[in-house]
Amino acid sequence: MAFDRISIALSSGAFTLPSAGEIVLMRPTGPLPEVLTGTGRLCVVQSFRPAHDTYLGAGLRVVTEPPAKAAATLIEIGRSRALNRQMIRTAAAMTDPGGIIALDGAKTDGVEGNLKSLRLAGIAPETLPKAHGRAVWFANQPGLADDLPEGDIDPPEGFHTAPGVFSAEKIDAGSALLGDHLTSLRGDGADFGAGWGYLSQRVLEHESVRSLDLIEAEKRSLDCAARNIRDPRAHLIWADATAHQGGPYDFIVMNPPFHTSRRAEPALGQAFIRNAARCLTRKGALWMVSNRQLPYEETLSECFQRVERLAEQGGFKLFVARAPR
Numbered sequence: 423m424a425f426d427r428i429s430i431a432l433s434s435g436a437f438t439l440p441s442a443g444e445i446v447l448m449r450p451t452g453p454l455p456e457v458l459t460g461t462g463r464l465c466v467v468q469s470f471r472p473a474h475d476t477y478l479g480a481g482l483r484v485v486t487e488p489p490a491k492a493a494a495t496l497i498e499i500g501r502s503r504a505l506n507r508q509m510i511r512t513a514a515a516m517t518d519p520g521g522i523i524a525l526d527g528a529k530t531d532g533v534e535g536n537l538k539s540l541r542l543a544g545i546a547p548e549t550l551p552k553a554h555g556r557a558v559w560f561a562n563q564p565g566l567a568d569d570l571p572e573g574d575i576d577p578p579e580g581f582h583t584a585p586g587v588f589s590a591e592k593i594d595a596g597s598a599l600l601g602d603h604l605t606s607l608r609g610d611g612a613d614f615g616a617g618w619g620y621l622s623q624r625v626l627e628h629e630s631v632r633s634l635d636l637i638e639a640e641k642r643s644l645d646c647a648a649r650n651i652r653d654p655r656a657h658l659i660w661a662d663a664t665a666h667q668g669g670p671y672d673f674i675v676m677n678p679p680f681h682t683s684r685r686a687e688p689a690l691g692q693a694f695i696r697n698a699a700r701c702l703t704r705k706g707a708l709w710m711v712s713n714r715q716l717p718y719e720e721t722l723s724e725c726f727q728r729v730e731r732l733a734e735q736g737g738f739k740l741f742v743a744r745a746p747r
Contacts, residue, residue, distance in 0.1 A: 424450035424498055425458065427557035428526045431550045432457045437522060437559050443493025446516070448509045450477075450498045458496075465489060469641035472662050486641050492517045499527025499536060505586030506536055508573030514566040524559035533558065543569040582649040583618050584642050588679070590618075596738045597621045597677045600711040603732050603740055607631050607709075609672030612701065614663035614694055615639070615679060619647030625675055626653045635671075637663045664693040669701035675709045680716055692721045699725035699746035708743040 423429070425447070431437060439445055439461060447458070447466045451473060458464060459482075468474045469486040478484045495513035499506050506527075513523045527533035533556050540547055540560065547560040575590050577583040583590040589597075597617075601624030608630035613622045616636035625634055633655050638644040639662045648658055659668065663676070678694035680687060691712060698708045708726065712718050714737050722729045726743035733740045 424452040424454055425496055425526045426455070427550055427552045427555060428496055428524050428559070429455035429457050430552060431524075431557050431559065436550060437524070437548065440493040440518075440521060443518065443521075444489065444491070446489060446492040446495045446513075448488070448495060448497040448513065449500065451500075454482075463493075465492070471639040471641070471660055488512050488516060490516060492521065494522040494524075496524045496526070499525055499531050499533045500586070501531050502586035502590075503532055503535070504573040504575050504590070506532060506573070507539070507571050508585045510536060510539075511567045511570045511572065514562055514570060517562040519562055519564050521562050522559055523562050524557060526555070526557050528553075528555040530554070539571055578620075581618065581620070582646050584646055587640060587643040587646060588617050589620075593620055594677065595736060596711040596713070597624075599733070599735060599738050600624075600675065600677060600709060600740055604628070604675065604709055607673055610669075611635070611673040611675065612637055612666075612668060612671045614666070614674055614676040614698055616647055616658075617643045617677075619650040621675055621677060622647065622656060623651055626651070626655060631655060633657065635659050635668055637661050637666050637668070639663065664690070664697050666697060666701065670703040671701055671706055672703055673707045673709065674698045674702060677711045680713065688716050688718070691716060691718055695721045695725055695743075699743075702746050705745060708741075708746075710741045710743070711738050712741075713737060714739050 444465050445463050464482055466477045466482050466484045467488050474484055495517045497509050517523055537558050545560050547558045550557040573585040575585055578593050597620050607628040610633045612635040614637050616622050616638045622636050636647055636658045641660050644658050644660055678691040680691050722743045727745040729743045
């Protein structure tokens with residue numbers, strides 16, 4: 423459940439939410455506790471399509487960008503240090519003076535570092551340590567945003583990226599390796615999990631490609647891809663690649679994600695493979711890179727009549743799978 427520790431603090435009366443005004447939830451990733459949903463004044467900021475649609479289906483107001491104003495802001499701390507910093511600065515800029523800003527996160531995701539940054543900015547938050555993490559809350563102060571660290575990143579040269587997107591500060595080695603091995607691409611294709619567009623750019627180097635759909639669930643990544651790729655053959659689609667129903671495509675390329683948390687989840691990449699097979703023409707081909715240890719061979723053989731291992735290099739393995747079953 424999202425905001426577990428904040429929920430405990432609220433239920434125990436350690437702090438309270440304002441009686442009026444919008445309560446903004448920044449990037450929650452699970453079911454919301456009743457102590458929050460019972461207010462009827464929630465605005466969820468979530469740009470990851472599956473989570474966005476889940477909250478929307480629950481009848482909540484959901485936006486992809488933070489609103490201009492909030493009575494209180496609750497932040498679910500994640501794995502990206504730069505994104506965490508950006509969210510806290512945004513919360514300080516939009517939350518009413520005196521309004522509550524609260525963080526909830528695991529120690530492994532850096533909640534302690536964010537607590538330290540707040541203290542260095544002159545804030546003395548209240549905290550609740552619980553379950554290898556901590557809830558942190560404080561009353562917002564005018565001008566606080568200017569005193570907090572920025573979520574700076576150093577994008578790869580020639581590209582635009584954003585805090586928290588995959589491989590924001592360097593070209594992913596697996597995607598680069600796959601780009602070097604792509605041959606005979608022609609017709610209409612798709613990049614499943616296109617990210618900020620590096621692999622799609624490599625695909626569009628092939629003049630025989632007629633069109634390319636960039637399928638990406640994280641809108642912040644897709645917005646970067648829109649700035650990185652200006653080729654008229656490219657079409658950006660904000661969608662979950664495991665559920666996308668486009669095509670039929672002559673080819674699909676992908677470097678699928680294999681985790682939504684710190685633990686590897688091969689089932690996610692397997693879902694990418696199965697949906698790619700559904701979206702291809704009968705003679706279509708899937709070009710794919712994965713980490714060497716991930717068990718995708720059986721799924722590829724289940725879904726395609728011919729599977730070829732192109733290379734195994736630098737901790738990655740490359741496949742081309744043809745003729746979906």
